[in-house]
Amino acid sequence: MWDRAEIDSLFRAHAEALFRFLRSFRLPEDETYELVQSAFEKLLSADPREVRAPKAWLFTVGRNMALNRLKTDRRTDALPPDADPESDLPDALSRLLEDERNAGLWAAFGALSPKDQELLRLQYQHDLSHKEIAQVVGMPAIAVRVAAFRARERLRKALDDREAREERRAADAVAPRA
Numbered sequence: 001m002w003d004r005a006e007i008d009s010l011f012r013a014h015a016e017a018l019f020r021f022l023r024s025f026r027l028p029e030d031e032t033y034e035l036v037q038s039a040f041e042k043l044l045s046a047d048p049r050e051v052r053a054p055k056a057w058l059f060t061v062g063r064n065m066a067l068n069r070l071k072t073d074r075r076t077d078a079l080p081p082d083a084d085p086e087s088d089l090p091d092a093l094s095r096l097l098e099d100e101r102n103a104g105l106w107a108a109f110g111a112l113s114p115k116d117q118e119l120l121r122l123q124y125q126h127d128l129s130h131k132e133i134a135q136v137v138g139m140p141a142i143a144v145r146v147a148a149f150r151a152r153e154r155l156r157k158a159l160d161d162r163e164a165r166e167e168r169r170a171a172d173a174v175a176p177r178a
Helices: 004-023 029-045 054-073 091-098 100-110 114-125 130-137 141-174
Strands: none
Touching: 004 029, 004 054, 004 114, 029 054, 054 130, 100 114, 100 141, 114 130, 114 141, 130 141
16 A cells, blocks of 8 residues: 555656646646546555556556547547647746747657657656556667667757758848849
């Protein structure tokens, strides 16, 4: 049985990150809160000896519940496709995300496959290790390491391509017309 202080500590440490991760599935805020609550309820009923990495366990359970919810609902109206699930972040971070450089990053990030986006979010936004990500997505850790590397490379290429397009556009704008 879980100790109350241990559950409180896990909630303080991981609930917000789990909420942000589950919001990336584009579920409404109230449903996302329900999923976070359900994940912690499942943790309470799980045998603590079988939960070796609670953070990865919570993210795995939350991810599975979010995917099940999406399959069941075939949700098309959860959030508009261009909605930013990061809008729930504090104002200071929201302001940073609105600047031009970050807008380019989010555009490039949005062009990645859902799998690449998920791997990068888990690694960088939620600070999960390759081993923890492997538990969440059900892949071997080495495959996660390779897939995350390739996802970073695709993001880097998308950013470079975007920058090159913007430079050409700027050069065309100032070039004299013949």
